[in-house]
Amino acid sequence: MNFSARRFVVLAAAASLCPSALAAELCPPESTTPWSVSAPAFSKADARENISGFVCAPDAPDYCLVVADEGREAAFVSLHEGGLAAIGAPFALPVASHEFDAEGATTDGKFFYIAGSQSVKRRTCEDHPANRVVLRFDVDPARRPPVTIKSTGELWKIIESLPEFAGHAGPNACLGDNSPQRRTDLPGKQGVNIEGVAAKDGRLYFGFRGPAIDGDALLLGVDAKALFEGGAAAPSVARIKVGKKRAIRDLTIADGALLALVGPDDDNLPLNYSVFRIESPYQGSARAAELAALDLDKAPRDKKGEPIKPEAIALLDATPERYRLLVLSDGGEDGAPLVFNIPRRP
Template sequence: MIAAIYRPIVLAAAAAWLSSAAFAAQRVAPESPIPWQVDKHPFAAKRANEAFSGFACGTSGICVLAVDEGRQGAFMRINGERLVYVGEPFEFDGVEKELDAESAAVDGGYFYVAGSHAAKRQTCCDNSDSRRVYRLTTDENGHIGTMAHSERLWDAMRGLPELASYAVPGDCRCDKAPGRNRIDIEGMAAANGRLLFALRAPNVEGNGYIVSVDARALFEGGDLRPSLATVPLGANKGFRDLAIADGVALALVGPSDAESSADYSIVELRGLTTGVAVQPKELATLDLQNAPLGKKGAPIKPEALALLELNPRRYRLLVLSDGGEDGAPLVFNIPRRP
């Protein structure tokens, strides 16, 4: 284990890399504007099939799906260009109303799903259900083997000076600072025994944040050894998801709040998984011009990222979106840079 990953990683450099002509990111359209097919499945929450928010696959071929409506999740498999469910949707133990699940990760035989840890977006009222991280095991038929949850991440974030003023319960007053800029976890990945949580908010002076903790300690007790990476993203931008590709973290970046109109892009975060200074590099902007719209005619909002293939020239990524029917799965070929 590399001890440096436990120390706060702070980047003071301006986000000039985003606009540098030398690293100008190209716009990349999906392989096909027609989404992959997804088997229909009856979630208890009415809008769950339009609220895919996290997706991660293990070496066994089983993937875990997080949805931000209700208190259920599901297991799936990729079958060609189709997503098929494995077993029935499962309930997250102990959730009274809504987990607001926003992210998923896989590490070895464990599947992880995390709530947003955020106040309710429309009212800024508290949602204690969302301040949970789950660790699951399953068999090849999608039957839950074990399910554990932890509520320690919230206190760990409150203990980080940069996040302390944003890790506050919702007080139902969106007009008070930090208001809608409170903590909001949207992405997660696992690497080197650590869980990495990527925040959509806050964005502070153009910086986004990734919190990491010891994965085993989060559920079994002991020192979480929390650390914080501060990454220049630009104004009004935040993380939407994380994925690990050949030891390198890839981030899906989009608007940091509902009022912003920032593009969605893929950013490579070299150094994040190895404990050295993070070197962010924007690889591509997702061209969604011909992407399907949601049921009400609104643009889809990319929320989940999964690696399908990689070679020296490209990352082939599956992107699922909130607002699109059954996640509107689209595939993007993202160029790699030296």
Template sequence: MIFLINRILAFALTAAWLSSAAFAIERVAPESPTPWQVDKHRFAAKKANEAFSGFACGTSGMCVLAVDEGRQGAFMRINGQRLVYVGEPFEFSGVEKELDAEAAAVDGGYFYVAGSHAAKRETCCDNSDSRRVYRLTADESGHIGTMTHSERLWDAMRSLPELAPYAVPGDCRCDRAPGRNRIDIEGMGAANGRLFFALRAPNVEGNGYVVSVDAKALFEGGDLKPSLATVRLGANKGFRDLAIADGVALALVGPSDALSPADYSIVELRGLTTGVAVQPKELATIDLQNAPLGKKGSLIKPEAIAVLELDPKRYRLLVLSDGGDDGAPLVFNIPRKP
């Protein structure tokens, strides 16, 4: 009898292992370990070329680049396997020191760039410059047509009960709860007249958050209709970017803070753009084993994704990283799942 029970237990454990293996998350290496070429450009901030943090392209082929150093951004185009600048870097109006731009999106004729809305990570001191979202238009030569900004998102996040404890000013006291778990925007996407802001922090009991508001109202007045999506990510994980293409929302997920070890993965956020409860589906882990190292020999940190191609079997994504020379652009083919 004991022998039979042991056989049954062994069979059950084997079946469970096979089942988990069958659904193991695939590790995807880049198409090529050699990054795309990027035209050199002189930003005012010395480290800007190593701090690519947001990238989004419109149907016209114009892309907007956000960098988290200084107070400039730039327009680019994809030319084969090369990123070329369009015009000169532009300056965000009204920023005194640093926007800490972390996210970019394109919708129709508008380009959007968002500051992190975060306190400074090392000191927990305030950075009011970062609590801005910009809306821009530009011609095909990269000349700015219009530029306006809004500071209403901060109050909208403070109005949401789940985020209110974490939307506190940075007061240079990292020991003050919730300390380094304060709000930190890292990704942005646009769909159906709304802007979606993906947060690196806070992570609350394994949950990450995406805030959405009415895009027009954010800049032109009226009800923002703020909404919050709670997404199960796991402990010490947060959103690092968000891309929305043809109604499909893809998130780059990584460590929620600088100290927590965690892989970078691509997660499909089903239901995000339709207003129903979000069902996250992890598609793949980004394998950086053979990726180029940063200038100081450290691993690059993926910060931005853009959808290059979308077909029934895969998402072909361009991934830009912080710490890599000129974003170290790499392409990953991410499998789609039913």
């Protein structure tokens, strides 16, 4: 999503801008008060605190898609400076479980896409095939709920075929390095877990929270049309150095660049969240630069008093010096939207 300065006026005070000289410099939000949200009426109340993906149609901030990793619904919202507002009622997703675990949303201007996590269940390591789909439906200028949503399980077949995921896919591929909470008899196997997706140049790029090994996060690219309609998917895998026990938590496109929200891997260590720019080509040992870390010290807390966990990023505006990003978080009511001004160069 990319909105010009003519549509939004950046009101950030100097204190909310992090210096661009140091990559690891903490960037505070423009305001620690989240944007107002008129939330979609999800059938499952927990969905409001588990926002996991957000994207707007190109040049259309009044037509945005929000997904949650609770329940099996998605919803449209409109975006204006300072707030989000629901557009109609949420709509059902065609998945074979009451719990889908949607983890990312993107658009190429023609279609919206929603990615399931492809993972086993976090607490039990129980197999969860309903997560192993990617959904696609038309971008409708009339902003109507989709009549037809196409589903594909081809991504899982691709993942199983690639050597980078050997030993990390399938039953008992428990997340992270530690045993799951309710199955202490099973070891962690750095199981497959997708957290973000972005569309660029006819391809879909999936960012992985797991496996995350030796400081590398994985990025899988496939041909978007082939994934749904058949043909050569031409998969590519990139390894990105993000630091040990860290991985990709979301992806977005900013002026043709691929930006990644990076945070803790599936062992949930208390590490800072950062924004990385990933350089093309997205294969092999891809170059990546840490632009800045997000300062969440004064951000809202969840119901238990714990820090919120950034889960989705979207571009509001870009200048030659900075990206203005909207960040939505797990644990914060309605995503607790906060705005950060991130330097374009480390």
